[in-house]
Amino acid sequence: xxxxxxxxxxxxxxxQSITISCTGTNSIVGSYNLxxxxxxxxxxxxxxxxxxxxxxxxxxxxxxxxSKSGNTASLTISGLQAEDEADYHCCxxxxxxxxxxxxxxxxxx
Amino acid sequence: xxxxxxxxxxxxKTGESLKISCRGSEYSFxxxxxxxxxxxxxxxxxxxxxxxxxxxxxxxxxxFQGQVxxxxxxxxxxxxxxxxxxxxxxxxxxxxxxxxxxxxxAEILYFDYWGQGTLVTVSS
Numbered sequence: 001x002x003x004x005x006x007x008x009x010x011x012x013x014x015x016q017s018i019t020i021s022c023t024g025t026n027s028i029v030g031s032y033n034l035x036x037x038x039x040x041x042x043x044x045x046x047x048x049x050x051x052x053x054x055x056x057x058x059x060x061x062x063x064x065x066x067s068k069s070g071n072t073a074s075l076t077i078s079g080l081q082a083e084d085e086a087d088y089h090c091c092x093x094x095x096x097x098x099x100x101x102x103x104x105x106x107x108x109x
Numbered sequence: 110x111x112x113x114x115x116x117x118x119x120x121x122k123t124g125e126s127l128k129i130s131c132r133g134s135e136y137s138f139x140x141x142x143x144x145x146x147x148x149x150x151x152x153x154x155x156x157x158x159x160x161x162x163x164x165x166x167x168x169x170x171x172x173f174q175g176q177v178x179x180x181x182x183x184x185x186x187x188x189x190x191x192x193x194x195x196x197x198x199x200x201x202x203x204x205x206x207x208x209x210x211x212x213x214x215a216e217i218l219y220f221d222y223w224g225q226g227t228l229v230t231v232s233s
Contacts, residue, residue, distance in 0.1 A: 036219035038154070045204055045223040046146075046154065052217055061137070089154050093218035096168060098144070098156035 003028060004090055004101035012106040017078040020104045022090030026071055028099060029092060035073040037066060040087045040103075049088075050075060082108050111136045113143075113205050113224035120230045121195050128191035129227045131205030138186040139163040142208035144220060145179060145190045149201045159208055160188055195231045201225045 005023045012018040020034060029035060033053030038046035048057050050066035053073060063078045073092075074083040077084055087106040115129040145157040158169040162181040165171060169179070181188040188205060204227075206220035 031215065034215065034217055038220070045226050046206075046220070047220060047223070048221050051209070051219040051221070052211070057221065091219065093156070093216065096216075097170065098159075098218060100154040100156065101154040 002102050003099045004092060006088075006090060006101035006104045008102070009105045009107065011109055012077075012080045013109045014080055016080050017076060018080060018106065020077075020088050020090075020106070021073045022065065022073040022075070022101050023029065024071055024073075024092060024099075028094040029068065029073050030071040031094075032091045034094065035066070035068065036091045037064075037075045038089045038091065039084075040089065042086075048091060077106070080108055084108055111207065111222045113207060113222055115203075115205060115224040115227045118228040120147045120232075123164050123195055123197055123231055124216070125195050125231075126191070127195055127229065128189050129203060129229070130187050130189050131224050132185070132187045132209065134186065136207070139183050142210060143181065143188040144206045144208050145177075145188075146204045146206060146220075147173075147201050148204065148226075157190070157203075162186075162188065195229075196219075197231050197233060199229060200231045202228050 037050040039049050040046045054066040065076045087103045091104045112134045139162045142159045142161050144159045147155045157173040158179045160167045160179045160223045162183045205224040207222040211217040
């Protein structure tokens with residue numbers, strides 16, 4: 001069992017907003033903006049979507065946003081599009097160790 | 110543009126050895142850590158370890174310490190992941206990724222570029 005807990009699946013209709021949660025301990029989520037988020041389409045390599053909790057790399061749509069409340073980090077996707085259907089993984093780093101969440105499958109209905 | 114290009118898929122037998130590679134280009138290879146990440150079929154991502162090609166300092170996940178060896182050859186901008194004796198449970202996709210390590214009150218780490226993955230299949 002991962003030290004970061006994500007829901008196994010979420011779904012939404014085109015145009016809607018969805019949020020994926022990533023819950024951990026204070027040391028791996030709560031203390032600093034440690035969490036990054038990765039999108040992975042089937043058969044493809046992961047892609048960085050959010051880093052340092054809420055920052056977007058160049059080229060990532062502003063429909064993707066990251067936030068944190070207490071020991072839970074969240075990824076929100078607004079204006080859901082068919083191409084957003086993918087697996088999403090959260091990740092944190094603490095104590096010189098990297099930990100990933102179990103991943104969340106996003107289905108666009 | 111930064112690129113990480115991994116070696117091709119491998120099909121091996123249990124007990125065999127294997128070394129897969131990850132070559133970086135269009136950036137200063139010696140100045141960024143490289144990570145290896147495992148993804149077993151239908152499962153999530155697992156961090157295996159990281160290496161700093163500049164001096165080959167290596168850090169392993171406790172789950173993979175002693176199970177694999179991570180190395181790098183900075184003269185050819187290439188990082189490696191190797192096994193001395195494969196098991197069927199080593200069947201997985203393996204990704205390398207460039208690490209960004211930021212120190213701002215805390216150490217923050219994330220992976221900004223990824224290789225395309227190397228599929229390793231081990232059978233008896």
